[in-house]
Amino acid sequence: MPKWVCWKGGGSLKSCFRWVVVISLTAGAAARSVASEPLRLTDDGRRKFSPAYLPDGRSIAFSIHEVPNQVLVRKLKRDDGTQELLFPSDTAHQFDAAFSPDGRYTCYCRSASIRQLVLIILDQQQGNKETIFLPPGSSRSTVRSPRFTPDSRQIIFTLSSDRGLQIATVDTDGQDLHYLTESAGTNGWPSVSPDGTQIAFSSSRNGAYDVYLMDRDGGNVRQLTESPTRDIRPAWSPDGRRIAFMSARDGNPEIYVMDADGNHVQRVTHHPDVDDFPIWQPDGRRLVTVAERDGRSDLFLINVPE
Amino acid sequence: MIGIGTFRTRDCQGMTRRAFLQAGAALPFAAGILPSVASGPMPAAGRTPVRSVLLLWLGGGPSHLDLFDPKPKAPSQFRGPFGTLQTQVPGAHFTELLPQLAARSGRFSVIRTNINHEGGHRPAGSIALTGYQAPDGGEDRGGKPGQYTPNFGSILARHRGTKAMPGFMSLARGPIGDGVGPLFGYGGGKWGKGYDPFMLNCDRTGTVSIPALELPEGLSPLRLNDRRAVQQSLDLARRISDGAGFQNWDSVYKNAWSLLTSSGASRAFDLTEEEDRTRDRFGHTSFGQSALLGRRLVEFGVPYVQVNWSQYVEVLFPFSDYGWDTHSDNFGLLTDWHGPLLDRVLSVLLDDLEERGLLDSTLVLCLGEFGRTPRINNIGSRDHWPHCYFSVWAGGGVQPGRIIGDSDAQGEHPLTDPVTPAMVGTTILELAGMDTAARAQMGVLEGGRVIEELL
Numbered sequence: 069m070p071k072w073v074c075w076k077g078g079g080s081l082k083s084c085f086r087w088v089v090v091i092s093l094t095a096g097a098a099a100r101s102v103a104s105e106p107l108r109l110t111d112d113g114r115r116k117f118s119p120a121y122l123p124d125g126r127s128i129a130f131s132i133h134e135v136p137n138q139v140l141v142r143k144l145k146r147d148d149g150t151q152e153l154l155f156p157s158d159t160a161h162q163f164d165a166a167f168s169p170d171g172r173y174t175c176y177c178r179s180a181s182i183r184q185l186v187l188i189i190l191d192q193q194q195g196n197k198e199t200i201f202l203p204p205g206s207s208r209s210t211v212r213s214p215r216f217t218p219d220s221r222q223i224i225f226t227l228s229s230d231r232g233l234q235i236a237t238v239d240t241d242g243q244d245l246h247y248l249t250e251s252a253g254t255n256g257w258p259s260v261s262p263d264g265t266q267i268a269f270s271s272s273r274n275g276a277y278d279v280y281l282m283d284r285d286g287g288n289v290r291q292l293t294e295s296p297t298r299d300i301r302p303a304w305s306p307d308g309r310r311i312a313f314m315s316a317r318d319g320n321p322e323i324y325v326m327d328a329d330g331n332h333v334q335r336v337t338h339h340p341d342v343d344d345f346p347i348w349q350p351d352g353r354r355l356v357t358v359a360e361r362d363g364r365s366d367l368f369l370i371n372v373p374e
Numbered sequence: 375m376i377g378i379g380t381f382r383t384r385d386c387q388g389m390t391r392r393a394f395l396q397a398g399a400a401l402p403f404a405a406g407i408l409p410s411v412a413s414g415p416m417p418a419a420g421r422t423p424v425r426s427v428l429l430l431w432l433g434g435g436p437s438h439l440d441l442f443d444p445k446p447k448a449p450s451q452f453r454g455p456f457g458t459l460q461t462q463v464p465g466a467h468f469t470e471l472l473p474q475l476a477a478r479s480g481r482f483s484v485i486r487t488n489i490n491h492e493g494g495h496r497p498a499g500s501i502a503l504t505g506y507q508a509p510d511g512g513e514d515r516g517g518k519p520g521q522y523t524p525n526f527g528s529i530l531a532r533h534r535g536t537k538a539m540p541g542f543m544s545l546a547r548g549p550i551g552d553g554v555g556p557l558f559g560y561g562g563g564k565w566g567k568g569y570d571p572f573m574l575n576c577d578r579t580g581t582v583s584i585p586a587l588e589l590p591e592g593l594s595p596l597r598l599n600d601r602r603a604v605q606q607s608l609d610l611a612r613r614i615s616d617g618a619g620f621q622n623w624d625s626v627y628k629n630a631w632s633l634l635t636s637s638g639a640s641r642a643f644d645l646t647e648e649e650d651r652t653r654d655r656f657g658h659t660s661f662g663q664s665a666l667l668g669r670r671l672v673e674f675g676v677p678y679v680q681v682n683w684s685q686y687v688e689v690l691f692p693f694s695d696y697g698w699d700t701h702s703d704n705f706g707l708l709t710d711w712h713g714p715l716l717d718r719v720l721s722v723l724l725d726d727l728e729e730r731g732l733l734d735s736t737l738v739l740c741l742g743e744f745g746r747t748p749r750i751n752n753i754g755s756r757d758h759w760p761h762c763y764f765s766v767w768a769g770g771g772v773q774p775g776r777i778i779g780d781s782d783a784q785g786e787h788p789l790t791d792p793v794t795p796a797m798v799g800t801t802i803l804e805l806a807g808m809d810t811a812a813r814a815q816m817g818v819l820e821g822g823r824v825i826e827e828l829l
Contacts, residue, residue: 113658137695163692183688183702209702228754230752233705254705275457363654364658
């Protein structure tokens with residue numbers, strides 16, 4: 069372990085979220101929000117991304133830039149605000165965790181070599197037996213943004229392989245790879261509808277990233293948004309009626325929601341800093357996001373207008 | 375607060391003698407013992423020389439098409455997934471990843487026709503930072519480090535001569551390079567290690583450390599007060615030194631100690647002196663806080679500061695402190711991390727320098743060793759492209775609000791005169807007060823051409 073002479077920059081954590089009237093920033097505490105104001109769920113300020121609810125509906129997994137050049141997955145328990153590493157025995161870089169609705173499987177992305185990212189699938193029924201899905205085609209191929217289907221039988225993800233950046237699927241044993249898109253441009257951030265029949269995703273096939281829908285088998289593709297800047301990370305609401313997404317259409321990354329047919333787009337956040345990575349709380353009334361405030365990155369809970 | 379390893383104390387007394395000795399061995403710029411040619415900035419070509427140069431080094435090769443030179447009308451296999459934003463320069467666009475910079479584009483100029491002569495990170499990086507093309511092919515073909523002309527920062531530091539602060543400081547966790555090793559051109563080159571930069575590291579919390587002061591394993595803090603241990607280290611260092619500039623180790627030791635215990639250096643390294651609001655604006659990332667530290671070093675009179683995006687060019691996973699070498703997942707990485715972070719930090723840096731009245735006396739430059747392939751590769755990403763890329767210039771001596779040069783329809787090659795690394799170095803040094811004669815006196819960048827379109 070290196071021992072360096074260092075000047076420790078102190079820098080107090082400010083109560084810096086400008087939207088909020090009152091927020092308790094007690095470390096790890098499950099703070100209470102005032103009325104409809106956003107609730108800050110973490111307060112350490114380290115870079116975070118890819119939040120996902122665990123099947124219990126009370127815990128949130130998220131990827132975090134834990135220490136310099138180390139990204140890990142943490143679990144935040146909403147009940148008491150405590151955190152723990154989700155995969156403490158895995159010393160590799162890990163991120164983008166997802167969970168099967170039946171609670172049996174967990175998957176996440178792992179940095180396998182200099183540039184290759186593989187998909188790790190853990191089967192709880194078999195003592196967390198590990199299956200590795202190695203993306204085909206190149207030592208630089210990658211897997212990102214995995215999502216389980218509602219029947220917990222398949223995983224849909226962004227695959228960077230010798231066919232470009234496409235949406236693909238494998239079974240929970242890591243076999244039976246199928247491409248759901250094979251389009252020009254790049255495709256990413258799949259989100260499966262609660263009934264399992266449709267997949268929302270982003271694609272640049274017609275210019276900048278927009279949100280699209282396709283049937284579960286990759287057919288019947290239709291464009292939901294048309295914006296000159298990126299519309300990415302779509303997320304279905306639990307009731308299947310709406311889709312949240314991040315867009316830079318108003319000049320800054322903000323959270324938006326729209327009906328599942330692309331109508332009634334509403335902007336949810338209004339802040340000069342970044343709001344990103346929306347996922348729905350299981351009750352469908354609020355969104356968990358990753359927001360940057362005063363140069364720090366944390367998880368927030370925000371209300372969604374009806 | 376100053377600390378070593380796991381303990382901390384309120385001053386340096388009696389704890390870092392061995393460590394400072396190591397610093398002196400590696401970092402004689404810190405000690406100010408090396409000979410200089412001139413004693414301060416001198417006007418060149420009728421211009422007032424800038425006081426400092428602040429280089430933001432984007433090691434790894436940032437994609438020009440996805441940042442400052444978008445090609446929205448190119449075929450889909452070239453253009454990428456990002457929309458474009460109108461800048462303050464009529465007809466000029468950046469991608470949507472740079473909204474803050476687009477809104478400030480009247481404060482800086484962009485060259486879109488930089489070229490390099492090599493396609494590997496280390497040789498290209500060395501060329502980009504020295505202007506020197508090694509006849510033996512450099513790092514990737516068995517070249518030797520000792521033949522390189524010095525880094526632009528080493529040259530300017532030598533020209534400016536001995537001052538209280540080191541003349542060339544580089545911010546990273548160690549000498550910059552790739553997984554194979556450091557760039558040959560990261561420091562003093564043929565002038566020797568004595569002209570290497572003084573390296574500092576600044577993490578996301580603003581904790582500043584000096585990698586070269588890493589204490590040897592087995593040397594406990596208590597032993598740092600042991601004069602015999604210090605003497606043994608002194609003897610060892612004397613034996614392994616490369617000679618040039620190191621004849622008087624006592625002087626090195628004394629001067630290194632003097633620098634690191636001086637109130638000026640301590641204050642320069644202490645980001646807690648900044649208002650919280652300022653630190654927040656730069657963002658609590660390693661690059662953001664490093665850029666703020668770079669600005670402080672400029673305030674304290676350091677002639678050449680290189681703020682490195684990362685020590686290493688490679689990028690292994692998202693949201694990390696690695697570099698711009700996005701062979702895979704270029705678009706995801708730029709969306710999530712590289713684009714927004716560069717946009718924020720460079721924008722705030724320019725604002726901050728201007729608000730403090732430092733922009734006119736500081737040359738700010740931002741570039742990497744090359745760009746990335748305009749044609750998207752078979753895994754949906756981009757590879758190395760030295761044939762056409764960008765650089766951003768602002769501050770003293772630079773006419774802002776210009777887009778200089780034009781690339782072809784797909785961003786593959788310059789349509790106008792290419793700008794070489796030697797031209798970049800010549801322009802930096804010229805603006806810093808080293809004219810043709812001064813460069814010739816040192817035997818560096820002789821015959822180099824200034825990028826007149828910037829001035």
